[in-house]
Amino acid sequence: MFPNSVRRAAVLAGRRPFIVGALGTLLAAGVLGVSLLTLVAARDTAIQHAHETSRNVVAVLSSNISRTIESSDQSLQTLIAAVDKPAVQHMDADVRHELLFNRTAASRYVTGMGVTDARGRLIDGCCSSTHHWDFSDRDYFLVHRQSAKVGLYISAVYRARSRGGVEAMALSRRIDNADGSFKGVALVAIDVAYFRHLLDDLDVGPHGITAIVRTDGTLVARNPYLPPALTPNFSKSPSFPLMINHASGFYAARASTDGVFRLYTFQRVPGTPLIAVVAPALDDVLASWRTLAWMVGVSASAISFAFCAVVWLLAFALRDRALAEDRLTELTQTDSLTGLKNRRALDDVLENEWERLQRNDSSLSVLYVDADHFKQYNDKYGHAEGDKALKHLAACIARRVRRRGDCAARYGGEEFVVVLPDTDAANALLVAEGIREALEKSWRARRETATAGLHPFTVSIGCATARRTRPASLGELTKAADLALYEAKRAGRNCVRAASMDAPRTDAAQGN
Structure with missing residues (x-):
């Protein structure tokens, strides 16, 4: 039964060689199509994996920054509470300075801490109790003098006058008199090197970047480092509103600074104007996938081509056999x-x-x-x-x-x-x-x-x-x-x- 069925199928195939060849070609094309769909799915999986990894990295980065900000804010509130105590105010100046600022001076990146008067002049600070720097032009002073409802303020990046132009950011809170009038500000300075140190520890590929950006579009830190002269204001970027209007997210875009297409994952640092960004390059993410795609693509193409060739050869061989059988039958x-x-x-x-x-x-x-x-x-x-x-x-x-x-x-x-x-x-x-x-x-x-x-x-x-x-x-x-x-x-x-x-x-x- 089975051999007869096979023979009938062979005879039918021999009489329709082009149909058999076309079906074989379609089958080979189907195999190529399945391989292509598999590679597309693998590509999407690679991108999704990169996004999940970036999301984890940016969450850790945001968490570290948030803890540092919270710790610094607690120091600020402790400083304000201590400054207002009468017992502290009547202490010897050196003793009071040692009490209020000694712990901060031991910190590696929290390198500046002080109290100003209502005119922005430094009354006392961790670096010196004798230098009376004028900070009345700083944003972290002006914002509190203008409003009593700011709470914790995180400044833009500036160059510290008291420390030889070191790049820093200040966290400040308002100090009020008993009647609610403006008395001054308490501030903590965090060196930008702290943020760079956080980014240096992250590996996002040879062409990827990590960055911390303020909500006004200014760059706080970036790895790899980008000179200030080449640093754009990101507020003009078409994708920047996405970062402003969402607590976290993901998008793909080509960077205006170097033209590299990257996969951006961002997350707002809670309670701050800072945005943590992790962006591996698409080429780095797909490097191993491209190797796989070449291997699978070449192999599948070669096998499909060989399959098509065999099917067509078989089809015409069956045709010749059918013609020979027809001729033999005709002769008989x-x-x-x-x-x-x-x-x-x-x-x-x-x-x-x-x-x-x-x-x-x-x-x-x-x-x-x-x-x-x-x-x-x-x-x-x-x-x-x-x-x-x-x-x-x-x-x-x-x-x-x-x-x-x-x-x-x-x-x-x-x-x-x-x-x-x-x-x-x-x-x-x-x-x-x-x-x-x-x-x-x-x-x-x-x-x-x-x-x-x-x-x-x-x-x-x-x-x-x-x-x-x-x-x-x-x-x-x-x-x-x-x-x-x-x-x-x-x-x-x-x-x-x-x-x-x-x-x-x-x-x-x-x-x-």
């Missing part, structure tokens, strides 16, 4: 001398047409064609000339029997049979008469052009036509046609006779 069903169907093929056609006749209300005609006096012709001119005469007769029959369902076959020797499906008796007689006349005319013309006279070469033809209701069997139909042939022989040969299916049967005459 073809008379080698005349090129008409042979006896074996004739039997199959008769059986098939008889079965078809039983299923519909049509007609089936059979012609028995026999060469007249062929034995004498063969004896006189030899077998070679006899074969030529038979070929000529076969050609005449083939020219008159041209419909797709018609069949002309050599029955044996000089006898031929013509099967005419869907042909009634009248039309069968027309076909038979056409064969007889065609042979007679063509042979007459051949005799006129021959150098030596040729014996006349004619045929006798017997016709029989069956309907679904009669005769009762295929054997009766062929026997009727055979009897009609003998009637034509008795009538003098070179004529056509039709069998009457209702007439009584007579014994066949002997001889030809």
